[in-house]
Amino acid sequence: MNCRHCFHPLKHVFLDLGFAPPSNAYLREYDLDKPERYYPLKLFVCEYCWLVQTKDYTSADELFKDDYAYFSSVSQSWLTHAAQYADMVTARLDLNQNSYVIEVGANDGYLLKNFVTAGIPCLGIEPTADTAAAAKKKWNSDSL
Ligand SMILES: [Zn+2]
Known part of the structure:
Protein backbone atom coordinates (compact mmCIF):
# COMPACT_ATOMS: atom_id res chain seq x y z
CA MET A 1 0.00 0.00 0.00
CA SER A 59 -15.36 0.45 -1.41
CA ALA A 60 -16.80 3.90 -0.75
CA ASP A 61 -20.17 2.52 -1.88
CA GLU A 62 -20.12 0.14 1.09
CA LEU A 63 -19.20 2.89 3.55
CA PHE A 64 -21.39 5.72 2.27
CA LYS A 65 -24.73 4.27 1.32
CA ASP A 66 -27.74 6.29 0.21
CA ASP A 67 -29.31 6.07 3.66
CA TYR A 68 -26.25 7.41 5.48
CA ALA A 69 -27.66 8.49 8.81
CA TYR A 70 -25.22 11.03 10.23
CA PHE A 71 -26.13 14.70 9.77
CA SER A 72 -23.62 17.05 11.41
CA SER A 73 -26.10 19.87 11.93
CA VAL A 74 -28.19 17.94 14.48
CA SER A 75 -25.63 18.84 17.14
CA GLN A 76 -26.00 22.42 18.37
CA SER A 77 -22.59 22.32 20.08
CA TRP A 78 -21.00 21.17 16.80
CA LEU A 79 -22.75 24.00 14.91
CA THR A 80 -21.43 26.49 17.47
CA HIS A 81 -17.92 25.07 17.11
CA ALA A 82 -18.18 25.23 13.29
CA ALA A 83 -19.31 28.88 13.41
CA GLN A 84 -16.45 29.80 15.75
CA TYR A 85 -13.98 27.93 13.53
CA ALA A 86 -15.28 29.69 10.41
CA ASP A 87 -14.91 33.09 12.13
CA MET A 88 -11.38 32.22 13.26
CA VAL A 89 -10.18 30.97 9.89
CA THR A 90 -11.86 33.86 8.03
CA ALA A 91 -9.94 36.37 10.14
CA ARG A 92 -6.69 34.41 10.19
CA LEU A 93 -6.59 33.87 6.40
CA ASP A 94 -8.29 37.19 5.57
CA LEU A 95 -10.97 35.37 3.57
CA ASN A 96 -13.36 37.47 1.49
CA GLN A 97 -15.53 37.34 -1.65
CA ASN A 98 -12.39 36.70 -3.71
CA SER A 99 -11.50 33.57 -1.72
CA TYR A 100 -12.74 30.05 -2.35
CA VAL A 101 -13.29 27.61 0.48
CA ILE A 102 -13.45 23.87 -0.29
CA GLU A 103 -14.48 21.28 2.28
CA VAL A 104 -14.04 17.57 1.56
CA GLY A 105 -16.60 15.61 3.55
CA ALA A 106 -18.96 18.56 3.89
CA ASN A 107 -21.86 16.44 5.19
CA ASP A 108 -25.02 18.59 5.35
CA GLY A 109 -23.19 21.91 5.02
CA TYR A 110 -22.89 22.56 8.77
CA LEU A 111 -19.56 24.35 8.31
CA LEU A 112 -19.80 25.90 4.85
CA LYS A 113 -23.10 27.64 5.64
CA ASN A 114 -21.03 30.08 7.68
CA PHE A 115 -18.97 31.01 4.63
CA VAL A 116 -22.10 31.27 2.46
CA THR A 117 -23.60 33.67 5.02
CA ALA A 118 -20.39 35.72 4.99
CA GLY A 119 -20.47 35.95 1.16
CA ILE A 120 -17.35 33.83 0.74
CA PRO A 121 -17.60 31.46 -2.25
CA CYS A 122 -17.33 27.80 -1.31
CA LEU A 123 -17.69 24.26 -2.53
CA GLY A 124 -18.68 21.23 -0.47
CA ILE A 125 -17.68 17.75 -1.61
CA GLU A 126 -19.77 15.01 -0.03
CA PRO A 127 -19.96 11.30 -0.96
CA THR A 128 -23.38 10.67 0.61
CA ALA A 129 -26.25 11.82 -1.58
CA ASP A 130 -28.79 12.38 1.19
CA THR A 131 -26.59 14.67 3.28
CA ALA A 132 -25.49 16.61 0.18
CA ALA A 133 -29.13 17.05 -0.84
CA ALA A 134 -29.94 18.24 2.69
CA ALA A 135 -27.16 20.81 2.45
CA LYS A 136 -28.52 22.22 -0.79
CA LYS A 137 -32.06 22.34 0.58
CA LYS A 138 -31.26 23.56 4.08
CA TRP A 139 -28.74 26.24 3.23
CA ASN A 140 -30.27 27.16 -0.12
CA SER A 141 -27.00 27.13 -1.98
CA ASP A 142 -25.78 25.30 -5.07
CA SER A 143 -22.23 25.53 -3.70
CA LEU A 144 -22.97 22.94 -1.04
ZN1 LIG B 1 3.35 10.41 1.92
Missing part, protein backbone atom coordinates in the same frame (compact mmCIF):
# COMPACT_ATOMS: atom_id res chain seq x y z
CA ASN A 2 1.30 3.42 -0.95
CA CYS A 3 0.70 6.88 0.50
CA ARG A 4 -2.29 8.68 -1.02
CA HIS A 5 -0.34 11.93 -1.13
CA CYS A 6 3.25 11.18 -2.11
CA PHE A 7 2.91 7.52 -3.21
CA HIS A 8 5.77 6.23 -1.05
CA PRO A 9 5.21 2.78 0.48
CA LEU A 10 3.50 2.87 3.88
CA LYS A 11 5.47 0.88 6.44
CA HIS A 12 4.32 2.21 9.80
CA VAL A 13 1.08 1.48 11.65
CA PHE A 14 0.12 4.64 13.52
CA LEU A 15 -2.92 3.24 15.34
CA ASP A 16 -4.64 -0.14 15.26
CA LEU A 17 -8.25 -0.02 16.46
CA GLY A 18 -9.02 -3.63 15.66
CA PHE A 19 -12.21 -4.17 13.66
CA ALA A 20 -15.33 -2.04 13.25
CA PRO A 21 -18.53 -2.02 11.18
CA PRO A 22 -18.99 0.85 8.69
CA SER A 23 -19.81 4.04 10.59
CA ASN A 24 -23.46 5.08 10.68
CA ALA A 25 -24.53 1.87 8.95
CA TYR A 26 -27.46 1.32 11.24
CA LEU A 27 -29.05 -2.07 11.22
CA ARG A 28 -32.72 -2.55 10.46
CA GLU A 29 -34.82 -5.04 12.39
CA TYR A 30 -34.55 -7.63 9.64
CA ASP A 31 -30.74 -7.30 9.73
CA LEU A 32 -30.45 -8.27 13.38
CA ASP A 33 -30.35 -12.02 12.71
CA LYS A 34 -27.69 -11.66 10.02
CA PRO A 35 -23.95 -11.40 10.57
CA GLU A 36 -22.65 -7.83 10.55
CA ARG A 37 -19.63 -6.95 8.46
CA TYR A 38 -16.56 -5.72 10.27
CA TYR A 39 -13.47 -4.29 8.65
CA PRO A 40 -9.99 -3.66 10.02
CA LEU A 41 -9.61 -0.08 11.28
CA LYS A 42 -5.92 0.61 11.07
CA LEU A 43 -4.17 3.93 10.51
CA PHE A 44 -0.82 4.23 8.80
CA VAL A 45 1.56 7.19 8.79
CA CYS A 46 3.79 8.07 5.85
CA GLU A 47 7.42 8.55 6.85
CA TYR A 48 7.94 11.01 3.97
CA CYS A 49 4.99 13.44 4.20
CA TRP A 50 3.50 12.45 7.63
CA LEU A 51 0.00 12.01 6.23
CA VAL A 52 -2.00 9.70 8.49
CA GLN A 53 -4.40 7.55 6.51
CA THR A 54 -6.53 4.44 6.65
CA LYS A 55 -6.08 1.43 4.48
CA ASP A 56 -9.15 0.84 2.32
CA TYR A 57 -10.63 -2.59 2.95
CA THR A 58 -13.90 -1.95 1.13
